Amino acid sequence: MNSPKVAVLTMEGTNNEEEAFQSWKGAGADAEIIHIKKLESGLRKLEEFDAIFFPGGFSAGDYVRAGAIMASRLRASVMEDIENFVDSGKLIMGSCNGFQVLIELGLIPNIGKNYEREAALATNLSNRFEARTVYLKITNNLCPFLKKFKINQIIRLPIAHFEGRFIPKDEDLLKEILKNNMIGLKYVDPYGKEVDYPWNPNGSIMNIAGLCSKSGNILGLMPHPERVFTKYTHSDWTRGNEEDYGQLFFKGAVEYLNEKF
Amino acid sequence: MSDFFKVIALRNLTLKGLKKISEDLALGLSIQEMARIQSYFRNLGRDPTDVELQALGQAWSEHCGYKSSKIYLKRYIFGLNSEKIYSQGDAGVVLLDENYAVALKMESHNHPSAIEPYGGASTGVGGILRDILSMGAQPVAVTDVLYFGINKYRDYPSPAFIRSGVISGIRDYGNRVGIPTVSGGIYYSDMFSPNVLVNVGCVGIVKKDKIAKQSIDKEGIKLIIAGGKTGRDGIHGVNMASANLDSGSANISTVQLGNPIIKEPLIHAVLQANEAGLIYSLKDLGGGGLSSVVGEMLYSGGKGGVVYLDKVPLKERDMLPWEIWVSESQERMLLGVEEQNVQKVLDIMNDWDITSAVIGESVKGSKLTLYYKGEIVMDLDLDFMTSPPLYQRAYRLKYNEYKFDMPKERESYNDIILKMLSDLNVASKEYAVRQYDHTVRGNTVIPPFTGIIGKEGPTDASVIRINWEDYSAISVSHGSNPFYSKIDPYMGARNAVDEAYRNLVSVNSIPLAFSDCLNSGNPERPERMGEFISMIKGLSDEAKDLGVPFVSGNVSLYNETGVKSIPSIPTILAVGKLKDYRKAITPDFKGTGNPIYLIGRPGIEFGGSLYFRIQRKNGGRVPFSDPKVLYQRSEMVLRAMDAGIILSSHDVSEGGLALAIAEMTIGSDIGAEIDLTGITVGRPDFFMFSESQSMFILEVQKGKEKEFEEYMKGLSIKLGYTGSQMLDVKFNGKTLVYLHIDQIRSKWKEGYI
Incomplete structure (x- = not known):
């Protein structure tokens, strides 16, 4: 059996590609870092891959709106390939700036099914960059990236962002998100309660930290699973906490791809 | 005669005329230095061009030329424990193991940050990243030590404005x-109002056989400039950094503009070319621009060179040759590349969307010749250009009278501890540090804060793993204490080294290397110069017996405004190694009922101490560090740590052992019961708050006391046990401290969350 092939997309300003590459590799995938120039020029095709990862960072500096330039470059060049990729049931994940790109590309939530931007990841309510560990509750494990977790399981992941407050464009959209069970992860306190700042680090509506697509093959989230592949890069491992949360995202995805493709 | 450069008739000028030229062209050179230039051109039988004078102004600035400091650096720092240095260039390199090496450097960006804090601090980070990249190393950690004022000084920018700009x-x-x-x-x-100090450091990892060299010792090596385009920003930056600070913002154009979104792919591209063996020599363009970097690259390899200034990619088309040559625009690297590899390097740059161009090559001889539109605009001997006059400036050593104001003894020290915890210098820096991404790259094993999520306390050093394959890692820490340095620059420097070293030991790592960033005032004042020399001597005396080299460093003088000068303060960046990061140790207490030990014995030197500072009293002499003692204690502590019987560890610094223990409770929610009866016979407050050097607090696994005490050969003092929710200190039946952890934590975190 061949290992699933994963494209970790990069451009100037993306900066989690190395740990994302290592995490996919560590989970058994055949990962490759691909500059989006190669997609734009047609030198490389998305169809070569079984999964796409949008890493965090500050693509193109995020001087316009987080993720906007990377998304518009991809929309202008390979949007059809991306849509075909989504329809084929292959997997897409974006963390932090990658989540922002997914929103800008309209891949998530995509309630209207026409790949329009339906939501925003706005500036944190604290009005500052927040780099720390947060508690998260898994609220949906149908998405392959979350299949190795239990519903209501509480995990810890690092965050590092300035724009992470999820806002849907209207009430109806939020209802659709709920109806379709698209919320994957929520910010909670150590006891699993949905509370406000600081446990909800950005003021995200309904404490949303991560969203799955309706069909479940896309996950976008603000926290960084790729930075904590093993427990030793968690901020509190010296206190005897044993869980390797980060790798479960990638192992779940690889398992799924091995079964399906 | 073209209109893009000028010949300056200099040979027949009087000293007064020379002074006017230096001022008119903003060269920043003294009359004597100008006279030296005059005699050089008299011998050549011609007058210099403006390009030549500007090049000399850059090369001979204090910032580039180390005119005032070099003699002392050579005497005390260079060569110290140098057998442990593997390579030196824009940064210093020591070996980690048989495959990997670590590159480190700390550097100041004080003057630009005082004028334009946001740009000054951000380009400081940019510059230090390039220094590490110049060694062919992947930057893995950025560090910064900042010194801010509290009150506004005259019409200079307010410290709050400066602080917010620097942090952003x-x-x-x-x-x-x-x-x-x-x-x-x-x-x-207020020592730092208005002279803010911004010292930034960077650490990188490089495979031992991929360390880039910085010199060209062969003819026909092509010079490629890559990265940002060259503009008018940052012209005369080094001259500005070599003078006292004037009020107002007249110098704002001397501060460069940073662009991290060029730097990010530039790092990838340069490392990719270096990994492929395509780079012959590599240097970053920082202070002094092309002028200083091309000159140094060629001169250090004994070659001359030719550069075509009209080939340099520009931001503004109408730049004059001298402006191109001395511009300090950011995000640029200079690559020496063999002819057959040139196209490959240009292709890699292009793949990453990076501007690059061949601008010249190395030639036989020792002359550097610049062309612009076919005309020679500079033709200088590198020997002359890169050898500024070195000064042995007059100095005066100050003999301090040490005053000691006896503080009154108290019934309870609760208020003192709470006051210490909320002191600006001690309180949590999360308001700044949590705005910095410290987990990107996924290799941060020990971050700046650890403990229970949401309750984290401070750590002594950060730990960064080297790769995903094995368990080796590096540790990164700092040492500095401006309050000691102000009273005694010699001992302040020694204590800064002690602190950096013990911070590394505290996380269970073996110290490997230091980088020293030296900040001082105007070296033309004998008293400043005396302090400066004392500081260097202190660094040397301390590091020598620790067996650790200074592998890199930088000197920032003229941190002075009118009558106000900063003291001579070193910031030490220290790097250590861990063979197995799974054995790294953090300060937060791990369990209850475990014995707490003090390593070391508190003395009564309270000069510059927090205990005396918060009571506005003089504390006499500053603490004294003995490197032999530090080394011996560290060896013992590391052995016990390796045996796995140490659960947590914290060095004793500001506020003494009482504050160290208070900090250990913050991230853990576990208190401490301490009884000093029989341990000290003197004043218990002196025992609790002494900042004597080379001390550690350790939490030892219960049941392992005997084993531990054997490791320590009787040099450990058992203070009490972990437990409860209180910090509880007793002495002769009296309760000196009784504070709940929540009180301690909320005081320490005041202002954050």
């Missing part, structure tokens, strides 16, 4: 470039 500058650059900012410190004192 570091945040926006470091976060965007994707290298974690993991370590540092922030000091507050």
Whole structure:
């Protein structure tokens, strides 16, 4: 059996590609870092891959709106390939700036099914960059990236962002998100309660930290699973906490791809 | 005669005329230096061009030329424990193991940050990243130690404005470039108003056989400039950094503009070309621009060179040759490349959307010749250009009278401890540090804060793993204490080294190397110069017996405004190694009922101490560090740590052992019961708050006391046990301290969350 092939997309300003590459590799995938120039020029095709990862960072500096330039470059060049990729049931994940790109590309939530931007990841309510560990509750494990977790399981992941407050464009959209069970992860306190700042680090509506697509093959989230592949890069491992949360995202995805493709 | 350069008739000028030329062209050269230039051109039988004079102004600035400091650096620092240095260039390199080496450097960006805090601090980060990249190393950690004022001084910018600009500058650059900012410190004192100090450091990892060299010792090596385009920003930056600070913002154009989104792919591209063996020599363009970098690259290899200035990619088309030559525009690297590899290098740059161009090559001889539109605009001997006059400036050593004001003894020290915890210099720096991404790259094993999520306390050093394959890692820490240095620059320097070293030991790592960033005032004042020399001597005396080399460093003088000068303060960046990061140790207490030990014995030197500072009293002499004692204690502590019987560890610094223990409770929610009866016979407050050097507090696994005490050969003092929710200190039946952890934590975190 061949290992699933994963494209970790990069451009100037993306900066989690190395740990994302290592995490996919560590989970058994055949990962490759691909500059989006190669997609734009047609030198490389998305169809070569079984999964796409949008890493965090500050693509193109995020001087316009987080993720906007990377998304518009991809929309202008390979949007059809991306849509075909989504329809084929292959997997897409974006963390932090990658989540922002997914929103800008309209891949998530995509309630209207026409790949329009339906939501925003706005500036944190604290009005500052927040780099720390947060508690998260898994609220949906149908998405392959979350299949190795239990519903209501509480995990810890690092965050590092300035724009992470999820806002849907209207009430109806939020209802659709709920109806379709698209919320994957929520910010909670150590006891699993949905509370406000600081446990909800950005003021995200309904404490949303991560969203799955309706069909479940896309996950976008603000926290960084790729930075904590093993427990030793968690901020509190010296206190005897044993869980390797980060790798479960990638192992779940690889398992799924091995079964399906 | 063209209109893009001028010949300056200099040979027949009087000293007064020379002075006017230096001022008119903003060269920053003294009359004597100008006279030296005059005699050089008299011998050549011609007058210089403006390009030549500007090149000399750059090369001979204090910033580039180390005119006032070099003699003393050579005497005391260079060559110290140098057998442990593997390579030196824009940064210093020591070996980690048989495959990997670590590159480190700390550097000041004080003057630009005082004028334009955001740009000054962000380009400081940019510059230090390039220094590490110049060694062929992947930057893995950015660090910064900042010294801010508290009250506004005259009509200079307010410290609050400066602080907010500096912190945002570091945040926006470091976060965007994707290298974690993991370590540092922030000091507050009116010593730094308006002369803010911004010392930034960087650490990188490089395979031993891929370390880039910085010299060209062969003819026909092509010079490629890559990265940002060259503009008018940052012209005369080094001259500005070599003079006292004037009020107002007249010098703002001397501060460069940073662009991390060029830097980020530039790092990838340069490392890719270096990994492929395509780079012959590599240097970053920082202070002094092309002029200083091309000159040094060729001169150090004994070659001359030719550069075509019209080939340099520009931001503004109408730039004059001298402006191109001395511009300090950011995000640029100079690559020496063999002819057959030139196209491959240009292709890699292009793949990453990076501007690059061949601008010249190395030639036989020792002359550097510049062409612009076919005309020679500079033709100088590198020997002359790169050898500024060195000064042995007059100095005066100050003999301090040490005053000691006896503080009154108290019934309870609760208020003192709470006051210490909320002191600006001690309180949590999360308001700044949590705006820096410290987990990017996924290799941060020990971050700046650890403990229970949401309750984290401070760590002594950060730990960064080297790769995903094995368990080796490096540790990164700092040492500095401006309050000691102000009273005694010699001992202040020694204590800074002690602190940096013990911080590394505290996380269970073996110290490997230091980088020293030296800040001082105007060297033309004998008293300043005396302090400066004392500081260097202190660093040398301390590091010598620790067996650790200074592998790199930088000197920032003229941190002075009118009558106000900063003291001579070193910031030490220290790097250590861990064979197995799974054995790294953090300060937060791990369990209840475990014995707490003190390693070391508190003395009564309270000069510069927090205990005396918060009571506005003089504390006499500053603490004294003995490197032999530090080394011996560290060896014993590391052995016990390796045996796995140490659960947590914290060095004793500001506020003494009482504050160290208070900090250990913060991230753990576990208190401490301490009884000093029989341990000290003197004043218990002196025992609790002494900042004697080379001390550690350790939490030892219960039941392992005997084993531990054997490791320590009787040099450990058992203070009490972990437990409860209180910090409880008793002495002769009296309760001196009784504070709940929540009180301790909320005081320490005041202002954050």
